[in-house]
Amino acid sequence: MTQFTSEGTLYLAGSSKALPVRAEFNGAELRVFDEQQNCVGSFVHEEINAKSKLGSLPRELLLPTRELLQISSSDAVNQWLDAHSKAKTHALESSKSTILFSIFLVPISLVGIFKYLLPYLAIQFAAIVPDGVKSVASQQTLTTLDYTALEPSDLSLETQTQIDAYFAQTVLAINGSLAQFNLHFRQSDMMGANAFALPDGTIVITDELVQLLEEDEDLLKAIFLHELGHVAHDHSMRLIAETLVTSLAIDYLIGDLGAMVELVAGFSSTVIQNQYSQELEWEADNFAIDMMIANGKDPIHFANAMEKFKAHYMGDAEEPDAVSFMSSHPITQQRIDNARAQSEQLKSHH
C-alpha cells in the first residue's frame, strides 16, 4: 500500500478562501487535513479530476466538491495521479530526444511546407477554379482598376491596330486561340510603364510601356509572351491560394505570441509571398524564352525589353542584392542575364 503526503493549498468552492493543507495519500484514498489537523475532505482516486502534468507546475486536482487542491509535484504524487492516465504529452515534452528531434524537424518541415507543399496545393486549387469564376473575377478587377488606376489609352488607332496584330501573332505562336486571349490598351500615371495579365486571359498594356519599348515588334512580343505565360500557368489563382494559406499558416503557427512577434510574422509573411511571386515571374520569363526559341526567335529580345525597364526605373544605380527579398519581382539584372545566357546558348548551337 503506497502511503505518502504532500503539502499544498485547498481552494474552497465558489470563494477565494484558501487553506494551507496536507494531503495524505493512502492506497487509492486521499485525505486532506488543515493546519489544525481537522480532516476537511476524503476522496478516492476515481472521483478526482487531475489536470495533466505540465513541466514542474504544481498538480491541480479538481475535487467533486468543486474545490481545487493544489499540491507540489513529486514523483509519488505524479505516479498516483497519472497511473491510469492516457496523457503522454508531458513525457514527450520532457524527453531529450523528442526535444532535439523537434528542434531539427520544425524548421525543416516548415521549409518543406512553405516551399513545396503549399505551392503544390495552390496549383491543384488553381486547376479546379471554374472558368466562370475566373471570368467574373477578371471583369470585376478590370472595372475596379478602370475606376482607380487606369485611364483610356491615348495611342492612335493605327498604333493600337498594329500592336493588336503583334498580339494576335504571339497568341497563335503559342497555339492559343484569340477567343481566350484579348489585349486592352490603357494609360496609367499610377502604374507607369507596365503590363499585366488577368486570370481569364485579358492582357493590359499601358501607353507608357508601349512608348518605353518604342513600339518595337520584337520587344512587345517578348513582353506579350511573358504575360501569356502567367495565364497559361494559372498564376493568378495560384498566387491567391498561396497567399491565403500562407497567411493562415503563419497566423496559426505563431500568432498566439503577442503583438511583438506578430510584427515579425507580418514581415516573414511578406517575404514568403515575395518568394512565391518571384518564382512565378521566373516561370513566366522562362515560358516566354522557351516559346521564343521554339518559334525561331532570339531570346535577346526579352533581355532588351528588360534592359529598357531597368534603364527607365533605375538609371545608373545598382540594385542591391539584399533588396530582392523585399520585392515581388526578381532582380532585373538577373532576369536580363538569364535571357542573355539562353540567347548565347542558342547561338552556340547553330
Add this chain to the structure above:
Amino acid sequence: MDHLPKYENYSYEELLSARQAIDAEAHPERTRALDELLASHAQKNQPKDAISDKIIRTGKGRFLGNGKEYFSIWIVNLLLTIVTFGIYSAWAKVRNNRYIYGNTEIDGHRFHYLADPVQILIGRIIAIVFFALYFLASNFSPMAFGIMTVALLLLSPYFALMSLRFNMKMTGYRNIRFRFDGTYGGAFVYFMLYPFLTIFTLYLALPLAMKKMDQYIIDHTRYGDPEFISNTKTGEYYIAGFVASILASIVFILSMAALGINFADVNDVQQQAEGGLITIALPFIYLAVYLLSSSYYQAHIRNHIFNHSEIEQVASFKSSVAFIDLFIIKFTNILAIIVTLGLAIPWAKVRMTRYLAEATEVSVTAQADSIIASSDNEGNAIGDEVASAFDVDVALG
C-alpha cells in the same frame, strides 16, 4: 419532508461548499436553509469600513517558470501542431497558456488557464472559414468583398466582446474565474463609435477614445462577484500619446541624419540608399522607432491604469514599468527571434512575462480571502478565435 442536516453547526466554509455542491431542484428546502445561513454569516462577517479597508498584505508578482522548460514544451507542441496540419494547435495553445498563467504568481497564489481545447478548435475552424471566404471574396468579387467588409465592421465589436468574455472567463485565480459583463451596445460605442469619431477630429480625440475603451473594459471586468473600478484620467492618455510621438520623431530624424539621408527629396529616399547596408538598416530603424514610441505609450498607460484601478475594499494595484526597460526587452527579443529563426520565442515570452509580473504589485484587504463567485455560464471561444484571425485586438496595457 426532507430531513435537514445540522447546517447551524457548519462553519462558513462548509456552508459554501455544501451550497455549491447541492442540487437546488432536488433539495429546495436544504437550499433555502443554506442560503439563509450564508446570508446571516455574510452580514456578521462584514465588519464596518475601517477594519475591512485595512490592507493586510502587499506583494509583487513573480514568474516562477523558466525559458528552458517553456522551450521544451513549446517546441514539442509546435511539432505536433505541424504534423497534424494545425489541428493540434488548440491543445498546444492550452498547454502553452497553462504554463505561462500557472507560473505567474502574485500574493502567493498562481493564475490558471481554464480553456478546453475543443472549444478553441471549433472557434478556430470557424475563424478559418470566415477568413478564407473574406480573402477569396476580395480576389474574386469586389462586390461580395464590399458587403463582407461592411458586415465585418458591424460585427467587430461583437467579436471583441466575445473575445474579452472568453479570455476573462478562462482566467482563474484562487479557484475563481474572472468575468467580463460588457454588452454589444457598450462595445459598439466604445470599440467602434469613439474610434470612428476620432477621424473627424483629425485623430486628436484618439487618446480620449483609448481612455474610454480601457475604462469600459476595466469597469466591466469582475473577479468573481466584485467589480473592478477605474479612476483613470484622460489627460494621462494625451501625455502618453504626445510624448510617444515626439520621441518617435526625434529618434527617427536623428537616425536619418546619422545615415546621411536628406529629406529634401522625399521621393528619392529609396534612391539615396546606396548599397545594401542602408536598405537593411532602414527596416530596423523603423522597427526601433515604432517600438520606442509604443513602449513609452504602453508603459505610461499600463502604470496609470494599474495605479488607478481597484476592486473596492478588496484590492488595489501598482505598476512600475520603465519604458526604457520595456523597449530594450522588446527590441532585443525581436533581434533574438530573428537571429534564431524563431527558436528564441519561448525565452522572449518568459522574459517579458517575468518583467511585467515583477513590475506589478497588489495590496489586499482581509476581504480578498473571502470573495464569493456565483456560478456563471460558459464563454464562447468562437469570438476569440475569429477576433484574432481578423486582428481585432482589444489589448489592455
